[in-house]
Amino acid sequence: MFETGLLRGKRILVTGGGSGLGAAMGRRFLALGAELVICGRKRDRLEATASEMRQETSGKVTTIACDIRDGAAVDSMMDGLWREAPLDILVNNAAATFIAQSEHLSFRAADAILAPTLHGAMYCTLAAGRRWIEGNHNGVVLSILSTSTITGRAFTVPSAMAKSAVLAMTKSLAVEWGPKGIRTVAIAPGPFPTAGASGQLRLEGRDDTLMRNPLGRTGEHSELADLASFLVSDRAGYINGEMVVIDGGAHLRSSGAEDLLQWTETQWADQRAARSKG
Ligand SMILES: CCCCCCCCCCC/C=C/C(=O)SCCNC(=O)CCNC(=O)[C@H](O)C(C)(C)COP(=O)(O)OP(=O)(O)OC[C@H]1O[C@@H](n2cnc3c(N)ncnc32)[C@H](O)[C@@H]1OP(=O)(O)O
Ligand SMILES: NC(=O)C1=CN([C@@H]2O[C@H](COP(=O)(O)OP(=O)(O)OC[C@H]3O[C@@H](n4cnc5c(N)ncnc54)[C@H](OP(=O)(O)O)[C@@H]3O)[C@@H](O)[C@H]2O)C=CC1
Numbered sequence: 001m002f003e004t005g006l007l008r009g010k011r012i013l014v015t016g017g018g019s020g021l022g023a024a025m026g027r028r029f030l031a032l033g034a035e036l037v038i039c040g041r042k043r044d045r046l047e048a049t050a051s052e053m054r055q056e057t058s059g060k061v062t063t064i065a066c067d068i069r070d071g072a073a074v075d076s077m078m079d080g081l082w083r084e085a086p087l088d089i090l091v092n093n094a095a096a097t098f099i100a101q102s103e104h105l106s107f108r109a110a111d112a113i114l115a116p117t118l119h120g121a122m123y124c125t126l127a128a129g130r131r132w133i134e135g136n137h138n139g140v141v142l143s144i145l146s147t148s149t150i151t152g153r154a155f156t157v158p159s160a161m162a163k164s165a166v167l168a169m170t171k172s173l174a175v176e177w178g179p180k181g182i183r184t185v186a187i188a189p190g191p192f193p194t195a196g197a198s199g200q201l202r203l204e205g206r207d208d209t210l211m212r213n214p215l216g217r218t219g220e221h222s223e224l225a226d227l228a229s230f231l232v233s234d235r236a237g238y239i240n241g242e243m244v245v246i247d248g249g250a251h252l253r254s255s256g257a258e259d260l261l262q263w264t265e266t267q268w269a270d271q272r273a274a275r276s277k278g
Helices: 020-031 043-056 071-084 107-134 157-180 195-201 207-211 221-232 258-262 265-273
Strands: 011-015 035-040 061-065 089-092 139-144 182-189 243-246
Touching: 011 020, 011 107, 020 035, 020 043, 020 195, 020 221, 035 043, 043 061, 061 071, 071 107, 089 107, 089 221, 107 139, 107 157, 107 182, 139 157, 139 221, 157 182, 182 221, 221 243
Parallel strands: 011 035, 011 089, 035 061, 089 139, 139 182, 182 243
Antiparallel strands: none
């Protein structure tokens, strides 16, 4: 689909690149010639994914254990990266969510979603952007958001709030940092089966939601990876401050959460008891 070497010479950090959509994007970036850095909290999973990637391609993959909720840890990761060479592209992919009745959310539970999804994305963006500007280096920030930025989404309110805030960052920085050679773009995926999303959103037990998709299917990881590759590449050099939706048209019918309005109190109690660790 793309010219060989579309991303040759690009050094890309994908947060949460050890699993799910982050790993799918990383694989595609490598295949297109990029040098890849993936970060996350779970060192073992990062290493396992990187070792598979190294076997699949001859590309360079580096792993960094970093909890992006911790600004000092983010700064230290960026310092380490810049000591070797500047990044060219940051992909804000790491995030967290779970379904819950909002009246049952403790403050700690709300913060468990806001901290990685909003603060983590902001810390990574500020840390990379400041270094690009100081070094007079061009950069691209791609943030993986959600169609909840358009529809809102019941029962995942902290996630919808955080993703909307990162969309505001994307639009605002497009104007502020565009003149400094930094593009900010975003993708809003619909349902793409991953272990993280399926576990946290109970996607498997909720076929109705998926079947209401106008295209009658969920997204393929390769479809998202292709879109991401285009948006971060120089071929998309005139796209700035935009969010591209990739959901088969699903959000035009529903936010995807309406079936949860039919859940009984017993189902919600069961959900609270069966909390999944992402
Ligand atoms: C609504 C349906 C939509 C249909 C389809 C539409 C299209 C799809 C749209 C998808 C949009 C976004 C998707 C994603 O983000 S998918 C990625 C999912 N991946 C992850 O979440 C991975 C990361 N996950 C985690 O880190 C953890 O799972 C967690 C989020 C829980 C955070 O863990 P942490 O260790 O920080 O938290 P603690 O265990 O210490 O708990 C902190 C407080 O949070 C409370 N908590 C935890 N889980 C739940 C829960 N399931 N329900 C309610 N409350 C929860 C916990 O009790 C702590 O609070 P208290 O101390 O007050 O008890
Ligand atoms: N799959 C889907 O249907 C959809 C996904 N999205 C978005 O796509 C992105 C990827 O989701 P998906 O692949 O499904 O889910 P995953 O659960 O696989 O991905 C989440 C990743 O984020 C990392 N992460 C979480 N918290 C932190 C943290 N504090 N510091 C560093 N890394 C962290 C996790 O690694 P670790 O646990 O090692 O820290 C993990 O690799 C997310 O932004 C999600 O909101 C949006 C819409 C739909």
